[in-house]
Amino acid sequence: MTDLALTTDLPPAPRRSVFGDLRVIAVDELWRYRDLLYELMLRDIRIRYKQAVMGFAWAILMPALIVAAGTLVRYAMAYMGGGHVKTAEIAGMAVKALPWAFFVGAIGFATSSLTGNLALVSKIYFPREVLPLSAVLAQGFDSTIGAITVALALPLLGVHYGLAALWAPVLALLIVCVTAGAALFLGCANLFFRDVKYIVQVMLTVGIFFTPVFFEPRMFGPLGARLMMLNPLAPLLEGLRLSVVDGHNLLVPLIVHAGAHDILAWSPWYLAYGAGWAVVGLLGSALIFHRSEGLFAEYV
Amino acid sequence: MTTEPRIAFHEVWKKFARGELHDSLRDLIPAAARRLARRAPSRRELSGEEFWAVRDVSFEVRPGEALGILGPNGAGKSTILKLLTRILVPTRGACAITGRAGALIEVAAGFHPDLTGRENVFLQGAILGMKRTEIARRFDEIVAFAEIESFIDTPVKRYSNGMNARLGFAIAAHINPDVLVIDEVLSVGDMRFQQKAFDRIQEMCRSGIPVVLVSHQLDRIASLCTHALLLDRGQVVRRGSPTECIEAYLERERPGDPAASAVSPVVLDALVLTSALPVRAGERSQFRISGSVHGDRPGPRDCSLRVRALSTGRLVFTATASACGATLPAQGPFELDVDLQFNVAPGVYSLEIGVWDHVTHRDLASGPGVTLQVQPGALAFSGTAHLLPRAQLVAIGTAPRSNGAGGTRSGSGRT
Numbered sequence: 001m002t003d004l005a006l007t008t009d010l011p012p013a014p015r016r017s018v019f020g021d022l023r024v025i026a027v028d029e030l031w032r033y034r035d036l037l038y039e040l041m042l043r044d045i046r047i048r049y050k051q052a053v054m055g056f057a058w059a060i061l062m063p064a065l066i067v068a069a070g071t072l073v074r075y076a077m078a079y080m081g082g083g084h085v086k087t088a089e090i091a092g093m094a095v096k097a098l099p100w101a102f103f104v105g106a107i108g109f110a111t112s113s114l115t116g117n118l119a120l121v122s123k124i125y126f127p128r129e130v131l132p133l134s135a136v137l138a139q140g141f142d143s144t145i146g147a148i149t150v151a152l153a154l155p156l157l158g159v160h161y162g163l164a165a166l167w168a169p170v171l172a173l174l175i176v177c178v179t180a181g182a183a184l185f186l187g188c189a190n191l192f193f194r195d196v197k198y199i200v201q202v203m204l205t206v207g208i209f210f211t212p213v214f215f216e217p218r219m220f221g222p223l224g225a226r227l228m229m230l231n232p233l234a235p236l237l238e239g240l241r242l243s244v245v246d247g248h249n250l251l252v253p254l255i256v257h258a259g260a261h262d263i264l265a266w267s268p269w270y271l272a273y274g275a276g277w278a279v280v281g282l283l284g285s286a287l288i289f290h291r292s293e294g295l296f297a298e299y300v
Numbered sequence: 301m302t303t304e305p306r307i308a309f310h311e312v313w314k315k316f317a318r319g320e321l322h323d324s325l326r327d328l329i330p331a332a333a334r335r336l337a338r339r340a341p342s343r344r345e346l347s348g349e350e351f352w353a354v355r356d357v358s359f360e361v362r363p364g365e366a367l368g369i370l371g372p373n374g375a376g377k378s379t380i381l382k383l384l385t386r387i388l389v390p391t392r393g394a395c396a397i398t399g400r401a402g403a404l405i406e407v408a409a410g411f412h413p414d415l416t417g418r419e420n421v422f423l424q425g426a427i428l429g430m431k432r433t434e435i436a437r438r439f440d441e442i443v444a445f446a447e448i449e450s451f452i453d454t455p456v457k458r459y460s461n462g463m464n465a466r467l468g469f470a471i472a473a474h475i476n477p478d479v480l481v482i483d484e485v486l487s488v489g490d491m492r493f494q495q496k497a498f499d500r501i502q503e504m505c506r507s508g509i510p511v512v513l514v515s516h517q518l519d520r521i522a523s524l525c526t527h528a529l530l531l532d533r534g535q536v537v538r539r540g541s542p543t544e545c546i547e548a549y550l551e552r553e554r555p556g557d558p559a560a561s562a563v564s565p566v567v568l569d570a571l572v573l574t575s576a577l578p579v580r581a582g583e584r585s586q587f588r589i590s591g592s593v594h595g596d597r598p599g600p601r602d603c604s605l606r607v608r609a610l611s612t613g614r615l616v617f618t619a620t621a622s623a624c625g626a627t628l629p630a631q632g633p634f635e636l637d638v639d640l641q642f643n644v645a646p647g648v649y650s651l652e653i654g655v656w657d658h659v660t661h662r663d664l665a666s667g668p669g670v671t672l673q674v675q676p677g678a679l680a681f682s683g684t685a686h687l688l689p690r691a692q693l694v695a696i697g698t699a700p701r702s703n704g705a706g707g708t709r710s711g712s713g714r715t
Contacts, residue, residue, distance in 0.1 A: 046415060046419065047412065119410075120410055124405070124406065124410065124428065125387050297388050298316070
């Protein structure tokens with residue numbers, strides 16, 4: 001054995017540069033394992049629909065229940081205020097219930113995706129990113145079925161699709177990015193700290209009250225509206241409602257007059273804020289995930 | 301060989317912590333506070349509960365070579381494979397594999413019980429880094445190898461353990477890797493499948509793929525590997541040919557009791573092969589045992605020679621000096637020549653010498669051993685022991701004819 005020769009035969013030690021790492025995550029590894037991402041997504045979908053009574057109705061159940069709950073809340077509010085619930089409001093909730101259900105489902109599955117595949121993580125090498133990401137994609141499959149259903153149902157609620165509805169795919173992509181970022185971060189965190197799962201459950205349960213799904217931010221007054229928009233999902237969900245249901249172009253600010261106040265219901269900056277979270281969140285989480293990947297097998 | 305190494309392991313150290321890692325946020329906060337109070341742990345030193353699972357291990361494997369790693373449990377063998385396959389990251393040093401690593405480790409780890417065999421083939425294949433099209437192309441081959449054609453559309457949860465393992469192995473064995481890493485998967489399925497799996501691995505080795513193999517089946521290491529490493533508590537204690545390392549391993553594993561040899565009337569110093577290599581099946585080889593007798597100590601004045609098959613770990617043959625008609629001297633050093641005819645199947649055997657105590661049923665003292673590779677020779681047979689068969693034809697053409705068969709039946713020979 002010529003041990004001296006080893007030093008020259010070895011590839012150079014991996015550089016720990018942020019951009020190098022990001023390139024590794026995004027391009028090389030994930031691209032080589034894209035078939036695995038697909039197979040794992042397929043696995044999650046198959047398991048969900050195998051031996052299931054509900055079949056594809058399952059994909060619509062969660063958003064439908066959210067809309068039903070929201071209608072109840074809005075009915076109570078309208079009753080107290082002496083009005084009644086408008087169909088456009090229900091359409092607005094349907095548009096927002098769908099991405100919210102996607103977020104809740106994806107995060108729920110992704111958080112335990114690494115700990116739930118213990119045997120894989122400790123025995124076989126593959127980029128571990130595919131586990132939380134496939135959970136997000138599998139949920140995306142459900143939500144796509146839901147989205148088609150909602151898109152077909154909206155005209156029945158009096159919605160006319162305008163050019164502004166073209167914002168929907170952009171916002172959907174940003175929502176997927178935010179979700180993927182949170183999925184990577186939480187999946188990784190839950191591997192190191194097993195109580196993260198319970199914290200996430202609690203957050204997802206109460207999260208609907210801190211996210212404009214049942215409500216619109218303007219109902220909370222000028223300051224309340226801005227505060228609610230701080231939630232990274234809020235501008236994306238509101239943007240979806242404004243563009244699809246109200247036909248509002250998201251590059252134009254929207255000011256609503258409520259009594260004595262002017263409330264900023266929409267600003268292009270909200271969109272930038274949401275997009276910023278999506279991009280920075282995803283890249284940051286991917287980086288944290290990638291850097292701690294080497295420790296996974298030791299901690300599981 | 302001047303080819304570049306495909307597997308390189310360079311001065312690798314790996315640190316593990318004993319005991320529990322804090323794994324909830326609730327425990328983290330006090331732990332973090334404690335860590336702040338202390339100085340940061342260094343990558344070179346051990347703190348409290350830590351130990352080196354792998355200590356300064358280097359090796360390289362080139363195309364056409366196969367490296368066997370042996371050692372007792374906890375020596376760090378599996379950790380090395382995990383470092384190689386990038387499941388773990390070394391604390392210090394570097395390791396690298398060039399090209400796609402095929403790992404025959406936990407071959408059914410990715411199976412989902414609710415999915416069918418077919419679905420699991422695609423899933424497990426993808427986990428091992430295969431492309432969908434590649435799996436589709438080799439699908440029939442994989443299923444045929446696993447011999448589960450009729451169950452391929454049955455959920456894996458209804459498979460027997462053997463079927464599960466066979467399918468897992470079949471997938472892993474069809475990934476066309478650039479390097480192959482094998483951990484104890486040679487004991488998959490029944491005897492026939494084990495042989496088939498072994499043949500498949502041998503075929504892959506012969507095709508020139510560099511291989512790293514961890515196994516407790518020493519004969520597999522001897523017949524597959526071109527060189528070997530012996531590990532103990534994370535360190536390389538011996539490197540060389542497989543037989544050398546197996547010998548050193550058995551030497552360490554032998555329950556030698558130094559205190560006991562101080563009371564044994566016979567002390568054994570050496571066992572050497574005096575005839576030429578190779579040892580061939582059916583042919584004779586000579587050995588010399590040297591030692592000394594302490595006349596003042598009570599006990600058996602005898603020594604025994606044992607032959608053990610490494611494939612199974614079983615004793616094949618035992619002989620004692622007295623049974624062979626050799627009486628050891630009452631006092632002083634001696635040399636004993638032993639002549640053995642190896643009526644055994646080709647394979648790897650170890651010869652051990654000891655002073656057997658019939659009262660306590662253990663060796664009073666044991667001497668060094670020899671590991672031998674028995675090559676095919678004059679004696680051609682399969683099985684483990686040669687039974688010196690004789691056959692004689694006692695009748696021909698006298699058996700009653702069966703209706704319409706028309707053929708002649710001959711009586712079968714009896715021994």
